[in-house]
Amino acid sequence: ELxxxxxxxxxxxxxxxxxxxxCNYSTTSDRLYWYRQDxxxxxxxxxxxxxxxxxxxEGRLMASLDTKARLSTLHITAAVxxxxxxxxxxxxxxxxQKLVFGxxxxxxxxx
Amino acid sequence: xAGVTQTPKFRILKIGQSMTLQCTQDMNHNYMYWYRQDxxxxxxxxYYSVGAGITDKGExxxxxxxxxxxxxxxxxxxxxxxxxxxxxxxxxxxxPPGRSYEQYFGPGTRLTVT
Numbered sequence: 001e002l003x004x005x006x007x008x009x010x011x012x013x014x015x016x017x018x019x020x021x022x023c024n025y026s027t028t029s030d031r032l033y034w035y036r037q038d039x040x041x042x043x044x045x046x047x048x049x050x051x052x053x054x055x056x057x058e059g060r061l062m063a064s065l066d067t068k069a070r071l072s073t074l075h076i077t078a079a080v081x082x083x084x085x086x087x088x089x090x091x092x093x094x095x096x097q098k099l100v101f102g103x104x105x106x107x108x109x110x111x
Numbered sequence: 112x113a114g115v116t117q118t119p120k121f122r123i124l125k126i127g128q129s130m131t132l133q134c135t136q137d138m139n140h141n142y143m144y145w146y147r148q149d150x151x152x153x154x155x156x157x158y159y160s161v162g163a164g165i166t167d168k169g170e171x172x173x174x175x176x177x178x179x180x181x182x183x184x185x186x187x188x189x190x191x192x193x194x195x196x197x198x199x200x201x202x203x204x205x206x207p208p209g210r211s212y213e214q215y216f217g218p219g220t221r222l223t224v225t
Binding site: 042100 | 152156159205214216
């Protein structure tokens with residue numbers, strides 16, 4: 001059974017600081033997704049990582065994928081308040097885009 | 112394009128009642144999905160469909176049924192609602208793997224069963 005674990009589950013940080021969210025998964029998969037969710041809202045796609053060594057960046061967010069370690073990271077650089085949200089990673093089960101989600105990381109960025 | 116739309120936005124059901132959650136997409140996507148999200152948790156796949164007339168179970172299908180008679184629509188049926196089905200339900204759609212790997216989510220339906 002595919003399991004996806006994120007850590008930390010809660011993260012409170014100050015503006016201007018850097019931090020990393022980790023996403024581990026238990027069985028082989030070639031695709032990993034990162035989503036953002038604001039309270040009471042739907043999911044917004046951030047990144048789709050398709051292969052080992054993939055790195056994608058958008059603004060202050062950078063995601064990477066190591067399929068051998070079954071690990072993805074979401075790095076936040078010089079955090080700003082607008083990045084406060086819950087971040088989910090998800091792994092594609094059996095290649096049919098049937099996503100298995102982690103529990104989410106609730107990120108709070110304080111001025 | 113409206114993308115993925117869901118109705119209703121909110122609903123309160125009594126135990127034992129039934130209802131259908133509607134989902135429509137206008138992006139000509141072959142694949143459609145239903146997920147549920149319990150408070151403080153990630154999403155879990157209920158059912159999915161790879162095309163009209165084809166559906167299959169996901170991780171948590173018990174208590175639900177689906178049908179896919181058209182490319183655009185993928186309704187989710189709850190029979191005999193139970194408190195454990197209180198959740199937020201998200202519909203999503205995508206092209207087949209290889210053409211695109213993006214999955215587009217609807218705004219969600221918040222369901223309470225009391």
